[in-house]
Amino acid sequence: MIAGMHTTQDDFYVRNHGNVPVIDETLHRISVSGQVSRPISLSLNDLKSRFERVSVSAVMQCAGNRRADLFSVKPVSGDPWAPGAIGNAVWTGVRLKDVLESAGIMCVGETHVVFAACDDCEAEGKRFRYGVSIPASKALSGDVLLAYEMNGEVLSPEHGYPLRVVVPGYAGVRSPKWLASIEVRDKPSDNHMQQRExxxxxxxxxxxxxxxxxxxxxxxxxxxxxxxEPNDGATLCAGPVRVAGYAVATGTSVARVEVSSDDGVTWTQAALNVEPSTPWSWTLWTVELALPEGTHELSVRAWDSAGQTQVSQVADVWNFKGYLSTAWHRITVTAQ
Amino acid sequence: MIAGMHTTQDDFYVRNHGNVPVIDETLHRISVSGQVSRPISLSLNDLKSRFERVSVSAVMQCAGNRRADLFSVKPVSGDPWAPGAIGNAVWTGVRLKDVLESAGIMCVGETHVVFAACDDCEAEGKRFRYGVSIPASKALSGDVLLAYEMNGEVLSPEHGYPLRVVVPGYAGVRSPKWLASIEVRDKPSDNHMQQRExxxxxxxxxxxxxxxxxxxxxxxxxxxxxxxEPNDGATLCAGPVRVAGYAVATGTSVARVEVSSDDGVTWTQAALNVEPSTPWSWTLWTVELALPEGTHELSVRAWDSAGQTQVSQVADVWNFKGYLSTAWHRITVTAQ
Structure with a gap:
């Protein structure tokens, strides 16, 4: 069930790799260093007062969203997420681009922007602070935010208070919460989260x-x-049934969503939500299917503006880490 | 068989919708009008002398490339192209962006750049000059060229002499040959080629x-x-067989190419050509498969940097116009 175009903080999925740090906003500072001509250290107040306040409506999703589907082929590592490791919010903060330019970012050849966060993680017997990186081209696109609000509210501790990165279009792993520092350099982060996950x-x-x-x-x-909607395994009244959900595309846009009750032999086109949205929002859709008495498998697939669509079989996207599970999403319902 | 990274004009596919106009370069002029503050008319010499000369390596492909595969489901309209309605070339000319900015393009809300060409076409009983449009955002991206050379040679008449548009990443239909005029306006071209094809x-x-x-x-x-390579239907010597081809992605990049000889149960990863290329070039690949005596169906699929891949079944991408045929490409060979 999707409550609406924007997901509240309470409803929004939470995927952390370590603890939820307790941070005093008045003492917290973000440093910007590395390949910059003017290294800087900014308080939250500096960020809010020195840079333009901007908002972007964007999906945040775990690369493991829909991982549960992959278990039908063979087990994978990681949490067995249903399709709910995703949400759409209005993020408010400052452009990373503006902050990097104020520090005098120098891009020479391959350049990456490395984020270090405050959460303590553990993997392969080692403890470390969470860290990842993104290419400088993305960091400077103007779409990436250092965000302090979510849907007009201060970020909750679980969602990264007081400051998180929001990289629209990218997997959630590249949008660290509890941001501590930014470094510009010639290669990706050496952190375990970047190199081994x-x-x-x-x-x-x-x-x-x-x-x-x-x-x-x-x-x-x-x-x-x-x-x-409906839920997988639901029992419904036979007759017209409302089916609803989301579709997401990156770089392209969602052009069409189709639902089938006969394993893809025929498809019914869904109505797309026409609420104005940014290129980074999800597209909500609904369709009414006439379901006779009996058990039905329903499938959905999206098409994007480049004519690309999802594969039918889970086996065709299976990978041992269970990422990017994008085969047709299928649920089973019983109409009576 | 692919001769190399760049396709010569002689080898390059030709898909025209009308005649090949005979144009005198010394008399030909390109007008830029509509939502511009300074309408202009440029000779070829003006274009070459007033704007920076730039080159881009980019694929040009027909939206009907690989259409032939769709006939196995049911007939479609249009030419039954094998996978050869595609080529990769170094295009040289001037940036459309520079020309539009010199004319003072005004973008207010939805804006499109409309191209009119010199070739005479006929459809639905009417004769008309070829015309299409692209969104202003793409036209102003800096990647779109008004090109007068292909692989360092003057364009041949079949490829659009003296001037054609090159819209990297887009279907060939949006890159008109024999360009006559450019108009900036608030909606797409009314031309049959834009509205009904x-x-x-x-x-x-x-x-x-x-x-x-x-x-x-x-x-x-x-x-x-x-x-x-090899050709569909080829007879080969059993043992190691070299399989080669191309992969293309738009907006993302080709991350992996896989070939299967057992209908996708197992896949062998191909080596990707690492020659430096632009984001708009194709990726060439090769792999060696050990084929025992017998008849084999070989399949190929690409993966892009966003973890997207091609669907397995032609039926899943069939459409009555036969566009964007992207299911796994399959050939049959006999090893003896």
Whole structure:
């Protein structure tokens, strides 16, 4: 069930890799260093007073959203997320671009913007502070925010108070909460979260054989869609049934959403929510299907403006880490 | 068979919708009008002398590339192109952006850049000059060229001499040859080529039921790949066989190419050509498969940097106009 175009903080999924740090906003400072001509250190008040306040409506989603579907092929590591590791919010803060330019960012050849956060994580027997990076081209696009509000409210501790990064279009892992510092340099972050998590491998690779240097770093998220209403396993009254959900595209836009009750032999086109949105928002959709008595499998797939669509079979996107689960989303309902 | 990273003019596919106009370069002028503060008329010499000369390596492909595959589901209209309605070239000319800015382009709300060409076309019993449009955001991206050279040679008449538009990433239809004029306005071109061709419809729509207002205008081209060597139907020596072809992505980049000889149960990863290229070039790939005696179906699929891949079944992308044929490309070979 989707409550609306924007997801409240309470309803928004929470995926943290460590603790929820307790931060005193009046003492917290964000440093900007590395390949910059004027290294700076900014308080929250500095950020709010020195840079333009901007808002963007954007999806935040875990790269593991819909991972649960992959278990039907064979087990994967990670939390078995249903299609709910996603939300859409209006994020408010300042442009990362403006902050980087005020520090005099110098881009020479390959350049990356490295974020360090305040949460303590643990992996492979080591403790470390969360950190990731994004390419400078994305960081300077004007779309990336250092955000202090979500839907007009101060960020809650679970969502990164007092300041988080919001990288629209990218997997949630690249949008760290509790931001501590920013460094500009010539290669991606060395952090475990950048180097040993959130990479995509072919189906033939497993934990033991994974060459992490050769996985595809997950940044842009793929075209995807899901049925959020009715619930999987629901029992309904036979007759007209409202089916609803979301679709997301990155770089392109959602052009069409289709629902099938006969495993893709025929499709019914859904109505797309026409509420004005940014290129980074999700598209909500609804369709009414006439379901006779019996058990039905419903499938959904989205098409984007480049004529791309989702694959039908889960096996075709399976990977041992369980990322980017984008096959047709299927639910089973019983009409009586 | 792909000769190399760049396709010569002689080898490059030719898809025209009318005649090949004979144009005297010394008399030809390009006008820029509509929502501009300074309408201008430019000779070829003006273009070459007043604007920066730039080159971009980019794919040009017909939206009907690989259409032949769709006939296995049911017939479609249009030429039954094999995977050869595509080529990659270094295009040289001037930035459309520079020309539009010199004319003082005014973007207010929705803005489109309309191209009129010199070729005479005929459709639905009417004769007209070829014309299409692209959104102003794309026209002003800096990537779109008014090109007068292809791989360092003057354009041949078949490829648009003396001047053509090159819109990297878009379907070939949006890159008119024999450019005559440019108009900036608040809606897309009214031309038949824009309104009644090159739109994508669901599989349930046919010629009679098509509502052309509701089709998806084909601009950005989807992720695709094809096997170019060996030829479909070839007889080979059993043992190691070299398989090669191309992959293309738009907005994202090609991250992985895989070839299967068992209908996708297992895949072998291809080596990608690492020659430096622009985001608009194709990616060439090769792989060696050990084929025992017998008949084999080989399939290829590409993955992009956003973890998107191609669908397996032709039926899932079938549309009555036969555009954007992107299911796994399959060929049959006999090893003996």
């Amino acid at each position: 959130y990479k995509l491998f072919p189906a033939s690779v497993d934990e033991a054989s994974a060459d992490w240097e050769n996985g595809t770093t997950i940044n842009d998220m793929p075209l995807n869609s899901a049925i959020c | 090159y739109k994508l419809f669901p599989a349930s729509v046919d010629e009679a039921s098509a509502d052309w207002e509701n089709g998806t205008t084909i601009n950005d081209m989807p992720l695709n790949s094809a096997i170019c």
